[in-house]
Amino acid sequence: MRKSFLLRLHRWVALTFALPLLAVVASGLILSFEPIVVQSAIKPGTVSVQIVEGLLQRYDPQGTARALFLRPNENTLTVNGVQSGGSVTVDLGTGEPVARATRSASDIFGTARQIHEHLLLRAGWLVTASTIAMLALIGLGIFMGWPRLRNTLPGWHKGIAWFLLPVVILSPLTGLLLAFGISFAPAPAPSGASGSPLPLREAVRVLAVEHDLSSVSWIRPLGRNLVARVAEDGEMRTYAISREGAVPMARSWPRLIHEGNWGGFALAILNLVTSVALLGLLVTGSWIWLRRQLRRISMRQRFAKAT
Structure with missing residues (x-):
């Protein structure tokens, strides 16, 4: 040719x-x-289970929330599914809701x-x-x-x-x-019992047993599992959470490489x-x-x- x-x-x-x-x-x-930006902003030990549970108790007293997102670069916690399906973003330092007057790095x-x-x-x-x-x-x-x-x-x-x-x-x-949708990882088995999903506050306690909550990116439903994403050793790892504990999930190498979330900086x-x-x-x-x-x-x- x-x-x-x-x-x-x-x-x-x-x-x-x-x-x-x-x-x-x-x-x-x-x-x-x-x-x-995210990995450089993480300060180990600054987010305790007491802080997260206290905020969940305050802003989700009915326990209806199903997902939370931690943003260390903004020092905020966002809880999704509170009250009538809405969300609230809270300053981790003051515990008060954050006014979204300007666009944040997360918005960008x-x-x-x-x-x-x-x-x-x-x-x-x-x-x-x-x-x-x-x-x-x-x-x-x-x-x-x-x-x-x-x-x-x-x-x-x-x-x-x-x-x-x-x-x-x-x-x-x-x-x-x-x-x-090709990840080269086996499909995750459903974690825990087939009954009611694990409440978010209980999931936080389970995850905090072996993992620093300051490094958590999010906890949310993923398929039939409640999954947490945690920054550990320069890598974003995912864990399936059940009452038995937090079990590491298989790595999706295409995602880790494409997003630059493996191998540290x-x-x-x-x-x-x-x-x-x-x-x-x-x-x-x-x-x-x-x-x-x-x-x-x-x-x-x-x-x-x-x-």
């Missing part, structure tokens, strides 16, 4: 998916900071996640198609062969793609696996570098095409004037 045809195909696939890819990659760049990360996964338009299919297109672009680039590296814009575009090829492949590949920073590289490839590739189009327009104008 001729290199010129592969180059043309590479160019048109990139242009077709340029806008959704820009949204996915830019939002991924924002999300790359989340593990760094939440919006970025919606864009990254659904483009804010329930267009998850377009995100999946764009991810497949990104992998196709990488494949086309490989089949075009090793390039001549020069200190030019095309040279930098090719250099970034080749020297960062493993991580450039890994990011969209793990994202595609997540989109299709090293993988989180590598994820950040990957996002910058992907954004750089998209921008430089688009600019190379645009510059070529502008040059052609200029040549046509000069030719028209000359004739």
Whole structure:
């Protein structure tokens, strides 16, 4: 297959998916900071079971809540399912509700996640198609062969793609696996008895026996289990909680790698570098095409004037 045809195909696939890819990659760049921000904000031993139980007793006296979210970078606790299905966000320092007058870091990360996964338009299919297109672009680039590296814009575009090829492949590949629900982990068995679900306050007590609540990201239903996500040794681990205790669940390696939640700050920073590289490839590739189009327009104008 001729290199010129592969180059043309590479160019048109990139242009077709340029806008959704820009949204996915830019939002991924924002999300790359989340593990760094959250893990650096955790202060071990600052959130006790007494504090969490006291807040649950105060804001969920009926015990109807089914999920809670801890945000160490904001020092807040959010309880979902209180009263008539609403939620309340509480300052862990004062115990008082937090007024949402301004957007917080969690709001920014939440919006970025919606864009990254659904483009804010329930267009998850377009995100999946764009991810497949990104992998196709990488494949086309490989089949075009090793390039001549020069200190030019095309040279930098090719250099970034080749020297960062493993991580450039890994990011969209793990994202595609997540989109299709492939985790390489066995389906978790239902924890505890098949009767009433474990109350949230009791789940907090069970989890606190062996785990520091300051490192908890959330506790919420996941399938038929009540699951906690805990930051431990630079990794986000999940535990199925029952009256018998907190049992570690199988790792979803595609999610851990894609989100940068494994290997401590090293993988989180590598994820950040990957996002910058992907954004750089998209921008430089688009600019190379645009510059070529502008040059052609200029040549046509000069030719028209000359004739």
